Amino acid sequence: MTAIDPTAHLTAEQIEELGRELDAIRDDVLASRGEKDAAYIRKVISAQRKLELVSRGVLLFSIFPPAWVLGTAGLSVAKIMDNMEIGHNILHGQWDWMRDPKIHSTTWEWDHVSPSDQWKHSHNELHHKYTNVIGKDNDLGYGIMRVDEDQKWHPFHLGQPLWNFLNACFFEYGIAAYDLELGKNLHKRRRKNPEFRSRAKAVGRKIRKQVLKDYVIHPLLSGPSFLPTLAATFTANLVRNLWSHSVIMCGHFPEGVQVFERRSIKGETRGQWYLRQMMGSANISGSKAMHFMTGNLSHQIEHHLFPDLPSNRYAEVAVKVRALFEKYELEYVTGPLPKQVFSAWHKVVRLSLPNKKPKLKTPAREQEVLAA
Amino acid sequence: MTSTALRSRAWKLLEMVTTPLLPSDYLDLVSPLRAGADLRGRIEAVHPETGDAATIVIRPGRGWRGHTAGQYVRIGVDVDGVRLWRAYSLTSPTNRRDGRVTITVKAIPDGKVSNHLVRRVKPGTLIHLDQATGDFVLPRTKPAKVLYLTAGSGITPVMGMLRDTEFDDVVMVHCAPRPQDVIFRNDLHDLVADTKLRLTEVHTDTDGMLDIARLDELVPDWAERETWACGPAGLLDAAEKHWAEHGVPERLHTERFRPTVVVAGDGGEVTFSTTGRTVDADGATPLLDIGEAAGVLMPSGCRMGICFGCTTPLTAGAVRDLRTGEITEAEPGVLIQTCVSAAAGPCAIER
Numbered sequence: 001m002t003a004i005d006p007t008a009h010l011t012a013e014q015i016e017e018l019g020r021e022l023d024a025i026r027d028d029v030l031a032s033r034g035e036k037d038a039a040y041i042r043k044v045i046s047a048q049r050k051l052e053l054v055s056r057g058v059l060l061f062s063i064f065p066p067a068w069v070l071g072t073a074g075l076s077v078a079k080i081m082d083n084m085e086i087g088h089n090i091l092h093g094q095w096d097w098m099r100d101p102k103i104h105s106t107t108w109e110w111d112h113v114s115p116s117d118q119w120k121h122s123h124n125e126l127h128h129k130y131t132n133v134i135g136k137d138n139d140l141g142y143g144i145m146r147v148d149e150d151q152k153w154h155p156f157h158l159g160q161p162l163w164n165f166l167n168a169c170f171f172e173y174g175i176a177a178y179d180l181e182l183g184k185n186l187h188k189r190r191r192k193n194p195e196f197r198s199r200a201k202a203v204g205r206k207i208r209k210q211v212l213k214d215y216v217i218h219p220l221l222s223g224p225s226f227l228p229t230l231a232a233t234f235t236a237n238l239v240r241n242l243w244s245h246s247v248i249m250c251g252h253f254p255e256g257v258q259v260f261e262r263r264s265i266k267g268e269t270r271g272q273w274y275l276r277q278m279m280g281s282a283n284i285s286g287s288k289a290m291h292f293m294t295g296n297l298s299h300q301i302e303h304h305l306f307p308d309l310p311s312n313r314y315a316e317v318a319v320k321v322r323a324l325f326e327k328y329e330l331e332y333v334t335g336p337l338p339k340q341v342f343s344a345w346h347k348v349v350r351l352s353l354p355n356k357k358p359k360l361k362t363p364a365r366e367q368e369v370l371a372a
Numbered sequence: 373m374t375s376t377a378l379r380s381r382a383w384k385l386l387e388m389v390t391t392p393l394l395p396s397d398y399l400d401l402v403s404p405l406r407a408g409a410d411l412r413g414r415i416e417a418v419h420p421e422t423g424d425a426a427t428i429v430i431r432p433g434r435g436w437r438g439h440t441a442g443q444y445v446r447i448g449v450d451v452d453g454v455r456l457w458r459a460y461s462l463t464s465p466t467n468r469r470d471g472r473v474t475i476t477v478k479a480i481p482d483g484k485v486s487n488h489l490v491r492r493v494k495p496g497t498l499i500h501l502d503q504a505t506g507d508f509v510l511p512r513t514k515p516a517k518v519l520y521l522t523a524g525s526g527i528t529p530v531m532g533m534l535r536d537t538e539f540d541d542v543v544m545v546h547c548a549p550r551p552q553d554v555i556f557r558n559d560l561h562d563l564v565a566d567t568k569l570r571l572t573e574v575h576t577d578t579d580g581m582l583d584i585a586r587l588d589e590l591v592p593d594w595a596e597r598e599t600w601a602c603g604p605a606g607l608l609d610a611a612e613k614h615w616a617e618h619g620v621p622e623r624l625h626t627e628r629f630r631p632t633v634v635v636a637g638d639g640g641e642v643t644f645s646t647t648g649r650t651v652d653a654d655g656a657t658p659l660l661d662i663g664e665a666a667g668v669l670m671p672s673g674c675r676m677g678i679c680f681g682c683t684t685p686l687t688a689g690a691v692r693d694l695r696t697g698e699i700t701e702a703e704p705g706v707l708i709q710t711c712v713s714a715a716a717g718p719c720a721i722e723r
């Protein structure tokens with residue numbers, strides 16, 4: 001945790017009251033969830049599919065530069081929609097209540113090299129439960145970076161600006177490796193673990209299919225436009241990767257976001273859990289279109305509080321959540337995309353070096369609460 | 373290479389083109405009723421029958437295999453964004469020229485689907501369909517004399533029969549609270565006018581419930597008739613007893629609309645249908661814990677309702693969401709998060 005605990009002024013009762021108020025916000029949305037929301041996700045899915053179809057169609061003629069530009073732009077947007085507003089949110093179970101087996105967390109597969117079920121485990125189960133807990137939440141630097149003073153420095157971290165850049169370019173592969181816990185599992189003994197092997201095989205299959213589709217089949221279908229189509233697909237994947245990496249970095253890395261010690265979550269109450277989500281996440285401000293293209297992860301704070309509420313409702317939830325931040329005198333970390341991206345990158349660069357000052361020992365939140 | 377092999381090769385290639393989606397995901401955008409698609413239907417019209425019943429005209433997709441008079445169809449309708457499945461008797465004859473089928477729905481109090489269909493649904497709506505099924509049907513060889521004994525919406529499968537097959541000697545006894553509650557009253561009276569049907573209406577608001585012993589007086593030769601009966605359980609129980617007592621149980625065919633009454637209590641017996649284990653559960657312990665304690669392999673993750681890693685089909689009974697108190701009843705396609713659901717009465721989950 002950073003030098004000063006920004007929640008130290010809250011009493012245990014206040015934290016539980018905060019929890020109840022957040023529960024009430026959640027209940028409001030649940031009670032009003034219905035036809036309009038269902039129509040929304042159906043519309044987004046159908047728009048995404050049409051955009052992808054049309055873009056792929058245009059790319060058949062990508063030997064002509066205008067067609068290349070148009071098709072590549074369309075495909076990039078389609079891929080971003082698939083990953084962000086559609087895939088990420090469906091895999092969170094946000095739309096399970098519709099009971100439509102085609103738009104369900106148990107059946108959805110996305111345009112991404114990490115198979116849905118593996119991603120669901122590492123993301124929904126580990127990251128969302130242990131948000132920003134050092135040693136438990138691997139999203140804190142994805143196991144290759146140091147993004148908080150409290151994480152131990154290692155000479156390996158000197159290269160982290162480079163690692164982060166490479167990770168951004170090949171983000172979907174980074175995520176697949178991350179979901180496999182490749183770093184840990186490549187150790188000699190673990191490599192043979194049958195469970196790991198079967199998961200690695202599944203990733204291999206998915207990669208094969210994705211690569212075959214993007215870099216062989218579609219270029220072949222384009223005939224004389226083979227190479228331009230290949231380049232277009234590569235570009236679209238790159239754009240999608242850079243974009244989603246940027247958005248996701250903004251979720252937990254900008255300055256002002258807190259991290260937590262392992263022991264601080266022992267026996268955590270509902271209120272404390274909510275508080276950790278509030279302090280451990282950051283938003284991006286911007287237009288409706290921006291929120292849409294980030295899959296509403298620009299409302300990262302709201303998403304972390306209520307990961308299973310439909311994404312189209314986060315904007316209205318955000319108003320109420322922000323009011324609670326003010327009421328309880330907490331810092332709502334948000335800002336425009338360039339600012340947040342810069343802030344996150346700045347941290348990555350800064351923390352590639354060891355800490356300057358000796359670390360201040362601060363009491364864990366739990367002790368504060370007990371003392372209060 | 374044979375043409376089927378060729379076609380399956382082509383399909384494989386198409387799958388590679390659309391991966392990770394399927395070609396059908398794209399085809400559904402333009403042609404949801406095509407052959408080979410999941411079976412769907414389009415609602416083309418809604419005709420009111422009585423104050424609380426309406427006939428829905430459906431154009432089924434190309435995969436529809438037709439039906440036999442008296443059968444029912446399960447339909448999946450989105451109500452307030454949630455897909456709900458219900459079974460309704462088909463009321464159209466099997467040889468309708470335009471290929472449409474009809475169901476006739478009576479709105480029951482608090483019935484989510486029936487009220488939606490009778491009062492709110494708009495022509496043009498796509499619904500999901502199963503193939504027609506049910507063995508409450510007419511035999512291949514025509515019986516000489518027929519009796520239809522119906523009450524309330526129990527008339528719907530029988531109307532499908534009446535419209536489908538003509539018999540020389542048909543009698544119908546139908547019960548409804550008041551004359552205006554008789555579904556298909558005009559159609560029935562037309563049949564009577566054409567001497568194709570002899571009809572007795574019992575209006576239970578004024579005449580009282582039908583006493584099965586009165587059949588002797590309403591239809592003296594009832595015991596010689598091949599009988600199809602459909603209505604509330606009380607009527608059918610009485611009929612089955614009556615026919616059995618007179619030694620002609622094989623002449624009686626009944627159809628029960630399974631009542632969807634689930635008693636939502638506090639805790640109950642939980643059956644894990646795959647492993648065949650049954651244990652008692654209280655109303656406060658998550659089914660995930662109950663299953664694990666019973667040695668059933670339960671998928672799990674966060675154990676706090678956020679990861680959806682524990683979703684499991686609920687196949688019978690009802691459960692309560694421990695966070696919101698909301699009750700979820702078993703229906704085909706219903707999955708529950710076992711880590712935040714407790715038994716609300718006896719229930720069964722697929723594990």
Ligand code: FES
Pocket residue numbers: 672673674675676677678679680681682683709710711712
């Ligand atoms: S175990 Fe995570 S939702 Fe049930």
